[in-house]
Amino acid sequence: MLNLDQxxxxxxxxxxxxDRWGDETCLIESDRDRERTRLTYSDFKxxxxxxxxxxEDAELHAGERAAIIMSNQSKWLISAYAIFYCGAVLVPLDxxxxxxxxxxxxxxxxxxxxxxxYYLWRTMMQSPDxxxxxxxxxxxxxxxxxxxxxxxxxxxxxxxxxxxxVPRKREDVACIVYSSGTGGRPKGCVLMHENYLExxxxxxxxxxxxxxxxxxxxxxxxxxxxFMVGFIGPFVCGACVVHLRTLRPEFVRDAFxxxxxxxxxxxxxxxxxxERGLRAKFEALSGIKRFVLDYFIxxxxxxxxxxxxxxxxxxxxxxxxxxxxxxLAAMFTGGAFMEPSTxxxxxxxxxxxxxxxxxxxxxxxxTVNDLKPFRADTVGKPLPGVELRIxxxxxxxxxxxxxxxxxxxxxxxxxxxxxxxxxxxGWLLTGDLGRFDGKGHLQLFGRKKNMIxxxxxxxxxxxxIETAFEGVPVKxxxxxxxxxxxxxxxxxxxxLVIALRLEEGQEFASALKxxxxxxxxxxxxxxxxxxxxxxxxxxxxxxxxxxxxxxLAEEIGKSRERTAVSEL
Amino acid sequence: MRSSNQxxxxxxxxxxxxxxVAREKLAPDDDFFRTLGLNSLQTLELLTRLEHHFRIExxxxxxxxxxxxxxxxxxxxxxx
Numbered sequence: 001m002l003n004l005d006q007x008x009x010x011x012x013x014x015x016x017x018x019d020r021w022g023d024e025t026c027l028i029e030s031d032r033d034r035e036r037t038r039l040t041y042s043d044f045k046x047x048x049x050x051x052x053x054x055x056e057d058a059e060l061h062a063g064e065r066a067a068i069i070m071s072n073q074s075k076w077l078i079s080a081y082a083i084f085y086c087g088a089v090l091v092p093l094d095x096x097x098x099x100x101x102x103x104x105x106x107x108x109x110x111x112x113x114x115x116x117x118y119y120l121w122r123t124m125m126q127s128p129d130x131x132x133x134x135x136x137x138x139x140x141x142x143x144x145x146x147x148x149x150x151x152x153x154x155x156x157x158x159x160x161x162x163x164x165x166v167p168r169k170r171e172d173v174a175c176i177v178y179s180s181g182t183g184g185r186p187k188g189c190v191l192m193h194e195n196y197l198e199x200x201x202x203x204x205x206x207x208x209x210x211x212x213x214x215x216x217x218x219x220x221x222x223x224x225x226x227f228m229v230g231f232i233g234p235f236v237c238g239a240c241v242v243h244l245r246t247l248r249p250e251f252v253r254d255a256f257x258x259x260x261x262x263x264x265x266x267x268x269x270x271x272x273x274x275e276r277g278l279r280a281k282f283e284a285l286s287g288i289k290r291f292v293l294d295y296f297i298x299x300x301x302x303x304x305x306x307x308x309x310x311x312x313x314x315x316x317x318x319x320x321x322x323x324x325x326x327x328l329a330a331m332f333t334g335g336a337f338m339e340p341s342t343x344x345x346x347x348x349x350x351x352x353x354x355x356x357x358x359x360x361x362x363x364x365x366x367t368v369n370d371l372k373p374f375r376a377d378t379v380g381k382p383l384p385g386v387e388l389r390i391x392x393x394x395x396x397x398x399x400x401x402x403x404x405x406x407x408x409x410x411x412x413x414x415x416x417x418x419x420x421x422x423x424x425x426g427w428l429l430t431g432d433l434g435r436f437d438g439k440g441h442l443q444l445f446g447r448k449k450n451m452i453x454x455x456x457x458x459x460x461x462x463x464x465i466e467t468a469f470e471g472v473p474v475k476x477x478x479x480x481x482x483x484x485x486x487x488x489x490x491x492x493x494x495x496l497v498i499a500l501r502l503e504e505g506q507e508f509a510s511a512l513k514x515x516x517x518x519x520x521x522x523x524x525x526x527x528x529x530x531x532x533x534x535x536x537x538x539x540x541x542x543x544x545x546x547x548x549x550x551x552l553a554e555e556i557g558k559s560r561e562r563t564a565v566s567e568l
Numbered sequence: 569m570r571s572s573n574q575x576x577x578x579x580x581x582x583x584x585x586x587x588x589v590a591r592e593k594l595a596p597d598d599d600f601f602r603t604l605g606l607n608s609l610q611t612l613e614l615l616t617r618l619e620h621h622f623r624i625e626x627x628x629x630x631x632x633x634x635x636x637x638x639x640x641x642x643x644x645x646x647x648x
Contacts, residue, residue: 032625071629096632119629246628248612273609525601525608525635 001208001237004201009168009193011084013236018045018081021238024211027074028259031245037074041238044078050158052082055113057159058136062087062166065176066113067135069093069102069120072221072243075140075154077231079115084174087166088112091176091188092222095120096524103129108186109176109413111135115154118142125149170194176413177224179360179459187461188413189360198406199363200232202383206370207330207354209237209263214327216242216255216264225334228364229265249273256325265332268342271353275342278320278349293317301348307372313350320349330354332368340376347374355379357442361428363407367442378441388442389427390435397435398445402427433487450484450549452494454526462496463549465527469498469519473512476501476539478547479529485553486562495530497565499556501539508534517568531565570648576641579618583637586617596638622648 002020007013018026021041029037039047060066066083068090070076083090091109093102095117103124106114114135116124121139124130130149137151168174174193178186209215217230234241242259244251252270255261266274285293300316303309310329314321321328331346331353338355346353356368357379366388369380382388386405393399408428411419422429431449434442447453452460462479469477482495498516502508513532520528535556540548570578576596584591587604600606606614611631618640619626624647634640 098633119627248616248628249609250613250616269607269609521599521602521635524633528602 001204001210004197004236007197008170009084009087009172010174010196010232011081011087011165012167013197014081014084014232015165017041017235017238018048021211021235024238025240026235027077027241027243028214029074029243029245030255030258032251033254033258036245039074044074044081048078048081048085049163050160051078051154052085053159053161053163054157055082055086055088056163058113060086060088060113062168063089063173064112065089065091065109066115067091067093067106067109067111068115068222069095070115070117070140070221071095071245072217072226072230073245074243075115076221077241079138079154080231082163083113085163085165087168089173089176091178092227093178094220094222096220099124099127100129103127103133105178105186105188106135107132109188113138115140116151118146121148121151122146168193170197173410175227177222177227177360185415185418185463186413187415187418189409190411190413191363191409195363195407195409196228196232198385199228199365200236202385202407203228203365203368204233204237205384206368207263207332209234209239211238211240213237213239213262214242214259215239216244216252216259216261218244218247218252218270219265219267224358224360224364225265225332229263229332249277253277253323256328257323258325260325260327262327262329263332264328265334268333268338271331271333271338271346272342275345279345297348300350304347304350305373308347308350308352308374310350317350321351324351330371332356334358334365343374343376347376357432357444359430361409361422362403362405362430363409366401366403366405366407366430369441375441378437378443380442381440382442388436391429393435398433399435400448401430401432401434401442401444403430404428446488447481447483448487450481450553452481452483452496454494458526460496460527465496465523465529468523468527469516472515472519473503474500474506475503476547478539478549478552480549480553480556482531482562482565485557485560487557496528498529498532498568499535499552500532501535501537513568520568529568531567533560533565570645572641572645575622575645575648576638578621579637579641579644582617582621583614586614594637596641597636599635600637600640601635618644624648 018041023040026041026044027039066088068079080090093105115138118139118141138154138157139148139151140154142148142153170193173190174196175191176188178188215230215234217226219226230241244255296316300313303312333353334356343353352371354369356365358365366386367380367382369375389402390399391402404427432444433446433448434444450462466479478499480497482497540551580594584594615626630643
């Protein structure tokens, strides 16, 4: 891989990577069983430089912001490369947000350019908020007959002639990544080139890539993990990234085999789905076949106790490994949500799943399992260069995890108050509760802050959801994460609760419940409120009439039990 | 060519069979995440079954933001 110490910015490292790995396959894009694109690093460069030149000619200057709103595909990475080549700041936005949310974030980050997939632009064009859009929009894959309003076709937006590479310093801003918070307070993490270069260096120390590695990119590329492990990491190592346009489970399974995938990152939900599928197949085996399978699984387990032995595992359990393409070296998953039994299930089959922990504010990853030996009950050890502390530990050693590392973001965009609450004396306060075990592994036990993380890896901030309930006929309401009201040393049972303060003399009638249920249904499934409780006192408020959430949460938590929550 | 109502009815029948629930328990405006307790992966599986039935290809994004059978039927009808 490239020696990242010698680079001052991502654009420079990526530029050298495409030159160094010229003939290696860099990107494969498949739609169902049809391969749409296969590019070498040289092909990639040929596609990216005319775009970079056109962006330069359109006056995208160093430090200015260009957003990408696209599902995972080669055009995402080509666009990102061109943006970095111009020295501009990349703003990767979640393509699963609503058009209104995307437009809100484009305005918040003051994007000069936005590169948007056609089907998303189609919806954005219908949004009343479009009138506030200041960015110049490049639309990918638009039909020739499509009306793009003021947008330009991405495919036509290219110029001949070499663009001028614009270098940046390590402390310059590389990306603004929204860690969620699309309601009243967008949380744009401002990440520097240093953050990414250091993160990439430390991750590849434990999990190196090389030419021949084929990484299956399933997590959204706008997400910190895929951006690092499915773009920057593979590129600086000359590896290949495989994109799928269809993420249906059956096509994902086929892709493992067709492209002999070696590495993949998955959210817990997908991993559990794979586990369910395999378990069902095992259950369906006849008695003797099942006996033989169990015997070889036990044998594999005993031989891989100290560390993985992929070659041996593939020989002992060939059918299972063939179903994953036969070359799968490791799967990565994030989070405390991962059930140890799922991790153990795969490890016993000879497929190591490296469980890690991180947050956008910390670059990507703070800890990951090094598989020496495999541990299913922790989120691993701090990566090289990452210092972690447990603040105010209780009698069991559990306290808030704080991180100090060159990978920690600079600040939240335009929010010094939130930055000051989050980064204190150079330490990032994660809001997660954890402790170290005797072997230096971090174990997570819950969350101190008012948020939940879904099984699909989404951060949900209750404040962001409150607008969906505006106008509900009650005196006031407030939404909390149940685990924030009633802290538990667990990450299970996460749900959102709406606290309702009724008008004087008002009863909680079925019409009111129907109204709340109806509003709730308009939210995406992962943002829905799970229960409600009626609160008999006025909410405490600040002088500027904002709800004092922390105070209210404490009052509710102390005077009510979790069982007081009624299901919606 | 099917009518919109026919398309909707066929989707409800297929969803009921796919998720093994009684057809009469599903209504056009039902939120399938809630009624059937589905996650996004399971809805993608249903999409595959619908594609086979209607002999069309539905990009994943057609399901983005869709949570009820009626809207799903509209998306499918537009591609028939």
